[in-house]
Structure formats: C-alpha cells, structure tokens
Amino acid sequence: MLDARMLCLAALMGGREVSGYDIKKELERGAATGLYDPSFGSIYPALARLTEEGYLVVRSEDAGRRDRKIYAMTTAGRTYFLRTLTAPLPDEKYRSPFLFAMLFADELPRSRVRAMIDRQIDLWDQKVDAIRDLSTDQSPCAGETFVNGFGLATLLAGLEFLKRHRARVEDAALVDPSAVGIDASHTSFSKAASGAAE
C-alpha cells in the first residue's frame, strides 16, 4: 500500500493512458508529490507485474520515437485499486532526519544547527509553493482539494513554529565545534567511519 504498484494504478485512474516514463514525470509534480515519488527501477517492474495480473493492458506505440508502451487500467484494475484503498490502511510513516538531528542540537555546532533549520525552512517553503501551484493549475476534485489543504495547513504551522522558536535551539547549540571532535572540514560526504574502527 502506497507502494509503486498503487502509484501506477493511481496515475491511470479516470481512463488515463500513459507510459511508465510519463507516470514518473507526473508523480514528480502531481497531487501525490510529497507522499511518495518512486524511481524508474520501481515503476517499470510494477507495471509489468500489474499487467501480468490483469489489472492493466499495454499497447506499444511506435509513433515517432522508440517503443513507448502505453498502459491503461482494466475493470479488474479499477476494482482492485478502490478495494485496496477501502481495506484497512497501514499506519503512516514520517521519517525526518532533520528532526532526529534536532534532538541532539545541544551537542552540535551552532552554525550547523542554523544551516539545518535554514534548509528545512527552504524545503518546506518550496513544498508550500508546489501545493499552491497545484491548486491554481487545474480544477481538482474534492479529495485533492482536501489533501492539498491538509498539507498546506501542516506545512504552514511547521514553518511558523520553526521561525518563532529557532532561536531557542540555536542558543543551546555548541559555540565551539571542536568540543565534539568536529572541525570545519566535515561538510563533505566523506565516510565518517574511516579510521574509526579496526
């Protein structure tokens, strides 16, 4: 649930007929963005399996460019999709490396804490913009409007909190980075493991 399979089916709801490539591109800026954006390596196998299972049908389109497989949903596919949505839903998951790092803000260099918060604000601002674009772009159904509104409400509340309370964590952070064995040269992706063991 909420895996590549379901995203593919979702993209084909309403009689839409698209290729795997199109699905990927649409998911990058669609209503489900922010929820899950699977890679090609997930999408293509998912489409193949859904077709095997009879939930989709393919048609090869040699028009102009290369092969281009156009997928469309079958009646069984639609039923399967809506049934899955109707069945008991698994719990939602929110994994935030940012918040996890903030838990230990008291032991991190102040400049880094500041940079992390700056970045989080940037990211969430972008998400807000993306949702606003979505709302003005098309004429969304009630479900989409609801989800967009929900996203907007939580994002704005989070941003508000970050801006209003950031000073408190930043003040608690370390002024002298050397205290944790971290100097100015750690901004790279270098594996911190090297030289630590064995």
Add this chain to the structure above:
Amino acid sequence: MLDARMLCLAALMGGREVSGYDIKKELERGAATGLYDPSFGSIYPALARLTEEGYLVVRSEDAGRRDRKIYAMTTAGRTYFLRTLTAPLPDEKYRSPFLFAMLFADELPRSRVRAMIDRQIDLWDQKVDAIRDLSTDQSPCAGETFVNGFGLATLLAGLEFLKRHRARVEDAALVDPSAVGIDASHTSFSKAASGAAE
C-alpha cells in the same frame, strides 16, 4: 541515516548503558517516537555490527535472568554519531496511506471515508497525548523541547484542519458503494487479488 544504526547510537548517548531489548522498549515511547520505531530484527544486527566496527562495547550481564548484553558507546561511536548528524542530511519522507486514499475520496463509499478520517483523528490525538506526556515526564534538553513543540504544532494544525473541513470530502464521497463494485463485506484483510486476474 535515521536507520536502526543511528537509533541505537542515539539511545546510548549521554553515557547510557542498555540492552537491545531496552532500546526497543525505550524507542516505543521515547522522544524519537513517531519518527521511527525499528523492530528487533533490525536492532540486534545493528548492535552487532556497530560493536564490530568499534563504535560500541558489550558486556554480558548474567545477573538474575539470562544473558542480557549491555551496550555502551565508545569515543569513536560518539564522534561517528555526531559527525553523521552534522553531515548533509537526506530528505525527510512522509508516507501517508490515509492522505493517498483521501485523494480518491470522491470514488470511495462515504462511510469508509468517514471511518478513515475518524481513525486519523484518533491516531493524531494519541500522538498529541504522547508528546504531552513526554514533556511533563522529564526535564528535556532544548533539542527535545524543540522537536516536541514542532510535532505538537503540526499535529494540532492537522487535527484542526481535519475537523473543520471533513464535511466537504465526505459530501463528495459516494453514497452508493455498489457503484465501485464494493459491498459491505470487504472490511476484512482478504486479498482483493483473488479472482481478479487469469
């Protein structure tokens, strides 16, 4: 990052010495709850590997019960942990089957949409309570206070939105469930796939 490894290290920060079992139990109701709660199948291998790598040390405690391995962090472990937190953080991920389902509320039976929203409100209410318990329980550091406040702010905003706007999606949902080939008997976990293909 924000995997079982990091959670284990996080649980051992501040000179704490605990067993894998304890880590699991603490994560179920700790500051990082809601972020990630790994299973035993992730924790035990993670602890073993971290020990091999020199980030942790073990001591077997035969006191009273059975073996019970008590883990503690080494200096290398602390450095590794803080360095990882200081390095560029991966993006956060929010996967919500609830919101995904809501996108298609217009094609789902109204009673189910209502039940989903009820459940979401319950779950988020519980999360709010959990955070409030956490805040009163102990004397948390600035980082924890910040994260708890952030969680509270976003959760409350979401709850507010759900209560204020639920009527609109519910009204858009289907009154007659038979229109989607879904009758009253699908509330079970039965694989919807059976009989759909081949």
Add this chain to the structure above:
DNA sequence: AGATCCATGTAAGACGTTACATGATTTG
C-alpha cells in the same frame, strides 16, 4: 501448569534505490 514477559538471534521475503546497459531523438 500454562501464559506471559524477558531476551537474543536468524532466515526468508518484500520493497526500494542506485547504477548500469542500450539506443533513438532532439537541441545547442
């Protein structure tokens, strides 16, 4: 005596990402 909790660990399987392989077409 049986159930439940404490406690650790392994194996199988699901799911996902990254990187690679391939090749046509369009754009600069």
Add this chain to the structure above:
DNA sequence: CAAATCATGTAACGTCTTACATGGATCT
C-alpha cells in the same frame, strides 16, 4: 557533433519487517 531528453529495462545492493527458534523467569 555533443549533450540532454526520451524511453525501457536489469542487476546489485541495502534495509526493514515478519516469522521462526530458543529458553529462562515470573505471574496467575
């Protein structure tokens, strides 16, 4: 002509969950 985009697919790898195996201790 080189680079980017279109387009599909596979293989290697990592991570997590579930289920299983095991056994002592405590509670009812």
